[in-house]
Amino acid sequence: xxxxxxxxxxxxxxxxxxxxxxxxxxxxxxxxxxxxxxxxxxxxxxxxxxxxxxxxxxxxxxxxxxxxxxxxxxxxxxxxxxxxxxxxxxxxxxxxxxxxxxxxxxxxxxxxxxxxxxxxxxxxxxxxxxxxxxxxxxxxxxxxxxxxxxxxxxxxxxxxxxxxxxxxxxxxxxxxxxxxxxxxxxxxxxxxxxxxxxxxxxxxxxxxxxxxxxxxxxxxxxxxxxxxxxxxxxxxxxxxxxxxxxxxxxxxxxxxxxxxxxxxxxxxxxxxxxxxxxxxxxxxxxxxxxxxxxxxxxxxxxxxxxxxxxxxxxxxxxxxxxxxxxxxxxxxxxxxxxxxxxxxxxxxxxxxxxxxxxxxxxxxxxxxxxxxxxxxxxxxxxxxxxxxxxxxxxxxxxxxxxxxxxxxxxxxxxxxxxxxxxxxxxxxxxxxxxxxxxxxxxxxxxxxxxxxxxxx
Numbered sequence: 289x290x291x292x293x294x295x296x297x298x299x300x301x302x303x304x305x306x307x308x309x310x311x312x313x314x315x316x317x318x319x320x321x322x323x324x325x326x327x328x329x330x331x332x333x334x335x336x337x338x339x340x341x342x343x344x345x346x347x348x349x350x351x352x353x354x355x356x357x358x359x360x361x362x363x364x365x366x367x368x369x370x371x372x373x374x375x376x377x378x379x380x381x382x383x384x385x386x387x388x389x390x391x392x393x394x395x396x397x398x399x400x401x402x403x404x405x406x407x408x409x410x411x412x413x414x415x416x417x418x419x420x421x422x423x424x425x426x427x428x429x430x431x432x433x434x435x436x437x438x439x440x441x442x443x444x445x446x447x448x449x450x451x452x453x454x455x456x457x458x459x460x461x462x463x464x465x466x467x468x469x470x471x472x473x474x475x476x477x478x479x480x481x482x483x484x485x486x487x488x489x490x491x492x493x494x495x496x497x498x499x500x501x502x503x504x505x506x507x508x509x510x511x512x513x514x515x516x517x518x519x520x521x522x523x524x525x526x527x528x529x530x531x532x533x534x535x536x537x538x539x540x541x542x543x544x545x546x547x548x549x550x551x552x553x554x555x556x557x558x559x560x561x562x563x564x565x566x567x568x569x570x571x572x573x574x575x576x577x578x579x580x581x582x583x584x585x586x587x588x589x590x591x592x593x594x595x596x597x598x599x600x601x602x603x604x605x606x607x608x609x610x611x612x613x614x615x616x617x618x619x620x621x622x623x624x625x626x627x628x629x630x631x632x633x634x635x636x637x638x639x640x641x642x643x644x645x646x647x648x649x650x651x652x653x654x655x656x657x658x659x660x661x662x663x664x665x666x667x668x669x670x671x672x673x674x675x676x677x678x679x680x681x682x683x684x685x686x687x688x689x690x691x692x693x694x695x696x697x698x699x700x701x702x703x704x705x706x707x708x709x710x711x712x713x714x715x716x717x718x719x720x721x722x723x724x725x726x727x728x729x730x731x732x733x734x735x736x737x738x739x740x741x742x743x744x
Contacts, residue, residue, distance in 0.1 A: 341468030359518035361483030365490030385708030395700025401453025406690020421454025429511030477619015485612030495601020567738035574730035576699030614666025634667030635731030
């Protein structure tokens with residue numbers, strides 16, 4: 289096949305293969321799957337265990353990272369059902385754009401930190417970035433408990449965004465490192481399952497506490513426990529996984545220093561130039577765009593339909609709960625049937641869920657909409673990350689994940705701004721309908737522009 293007809297990522301791999309063939313290290317036309325089968329473990333210095341890729345071989349460490357990510361998710365979940373009510377009740381914010389400003393701050397800081405976290409974890413290792421993320425999170429519950437003004441809440445959400453970018457990014461990257469290529473979708477399904485099930489449980493718990501004790505400070509006591517447990521687990525028990533990615537890179541065809549793409553090149557490929565990587569990035573952005581809308585506008589919409597705080601807490605939990613549990617199945621499913629059509633159809637299911645929600649007037653209809661929105665998101669979320677892992681070479685995969693998560697989590701900010709301004713100008717229902725249309729359009733882009741990325 290002429291080189292110009294290959295995607296930029298494929299060209300990069302092809303040139304790497306040619307260079308390594310000249311060095312007698314690698315045959316460019318040998319399949320990646322076959323080359324990986326030549327060796328399952330890297331020999332380590334005496335006294336250390338050999339490195340083996342795969343979930344079964346790394347089950348203890350993988351399971352620990354699943355638990356750590358549950359506490360990461362719980363930190364953001366504690367806000368989901370009650371912070372819009374705090375904005376209106378405690379700080380008397382009336383404009384929807386102002387109420388949703390905390391999501392804008394969270395989204396921008398998390399997106400920028402995601403971008404840096406991928407590169408930093410390549411340079412300094414995964415564990416130090418994970419621990420740093422927990423340290424940044426430690427003041428957040430106290431700021432939310434005692435904030436005397438809305439600016440304190442915004443500062444707390446800036447810290448929360450930085451923390452989430454560091455901690456969630458590194459748990460994703462570490463699970464990719466441990467799992468290897470065979471069960472990548474399943475591994476990421478477990479990661480996102482733990483995180484978003486914890487978001488749901490935390491949202492339900494804080495909503496219940498708020499209905500019993502008030503909006504502040506009691507619901508945020510949970511956050512203090514989340515930080516302590518997550519930090520202790522990360523410092524004492526989590527082990528560095530960078531050796532695993534070096535092992536996989538060796539099996540996949542190692543890169544010489546002059547062959548490593550620059551960060552600018554990785555950014556361009558992931559954002560625009562590579563059709564598969566950029567299709568994944570736009571779908572991730574729109575997915576979190578509608579999540580930002582759901583986070584900020586749905587509680588206000590439900591309250592306008594006479595839902596109580598307890599009912600809003602349940603509705604805030606249903607969507608991420610289905611999202612979390614569903615990923616146990618959709619991540620593994622993507623390893624079997626491929627990535628592309630799970631991504632496109634998942635975006636369409638999300639759009640239907642949003643439409644059902646805005647057309648409903650009572651708890652049951654809102655719950656059905658939440659189930660559909662959660663199911664569609666479960667189809668998309670781990671599959672997008674697995675597709676990045678399929679395309680990017682192991683040596684620059686963490687950087688590509690960082691670029692993808694930059695665009696994905698900018699969706700929070702864009703969704704909150706768009707939904708807030710449209711809601712102020714045309715009403716909450718109009719804003720929700722607009723987000724549904726954008727979500728459906730994102731599925732069309734993935735269906736038309738993206739090719740299947742999973743190697744069979």
